[in-house]
Amino acid sequence: MCVLALAWAADSRWQLVLIGNRDELHARPAAPLDRWSDRPQIIAGRDLEAGGTWLGISEERRFAVVTNVANPGGPQPGKASRGALIADLLSGDGAYANPTESDLDDFNPFNVIAVDAGTARLLTNRPSAERHRLDPGIYGLSNNGAFDDNWPKTERVKALLHDWLDGNGRDQGALLDALRADDAPQVEPARARHSPIFIRNPVYGTRCSTVVAVDRQGYGSIVERRYDPDGETTGETRFEFDWNARI
Incomplete structure (x- = not known):
């Protein structure tokens, strides 16, 4: 993901609410939100280039999302896939x-929020590797x-x-x-601080x-709305799940 907000145990009705946008090269192949045939407890989109994902849920009471951290020198080759980290966490x-x-140092710069069995944690490797529980x-x-x-x-996303x-x-x-x-x-890198939530661009x-x-009883939904390079909606997929079903 490229921008997101997460409400964790912050509401009387909802245990978890996540909203966010994924920005990426339009040419990079990806499968839409679906249940994975090789790991059927996972519901997520899939990066068809590296095989992992940017966000997903598991019916085994897990959730994970990653944002890459911008690196002025570009990604370091030979590092493990950040999408594979999310797949393993799920x-x-x-x-x-x-x-x-x-x-965590096996990866290019990232931030991850992961939920497992009722605990939310931040995992990051910038500015240093650390993991800590979220209140x-x-x-x-x-x-x-x-x-x-x-x-x-x-x-702005947090305010929404x-x-x-x-x-x-x-x-x-x-x-x-x-x-x-x-x-x-999209704006030029020098003005990235003021970039919009939603980016229309034919390339990226x-x-x-x-x-x-996910509500306080463990019933949840995940919905993904997809867009083309012109910013037009191309499809929407929704799954419902119950985190109590596999306990």
Whole structure:
């Protein structure tokens, strides 16, 4: 993901609500939100180039999302796939299912929020490798800065989520519409701090918006709305799940 807001245990009805946009090269192949045939407990989109994902849920009470951290020198070749880290966290197996702080240095810069069995944690390797538990609250992430930095677009997404929770907290379609409303072409790197939530660009732009909502009883939904290079909607997929079913 490139910008997101997460409400964790911050509302009387909702245990978790996540909203965010994924920006990526339009030429990079990806499968839409679906249940994975090789790991059927996972519901996520899939990067068809590296095989991992940017965000997903597992019916085994897991959730994970990653934002890449911008690196002026570009990604370092030979590093492990950050999408594979998310896949392992969701499945609960694999080399990075329970990564140590030293494991986090295997990757190019990132921030991850992961939920497992009722605990939310931040995992990051910038400015140093660390992992710590998240208290109840509303948090923001973008690929422009560190965890919960007050970048303007991050603050706008947090405000969208805060207002939704303060309202009736029911119409998830309204969240998807709001993620589309702050719309502009990509800006040059020197002005990245003021980039929009939603980016229209024929080469690199917003590929999808996602909303995840899990209530206090463990019933949840994940919905993904996808876009073409012109910013037009190309499809929408929704799954419902029950985190109590596999306990």
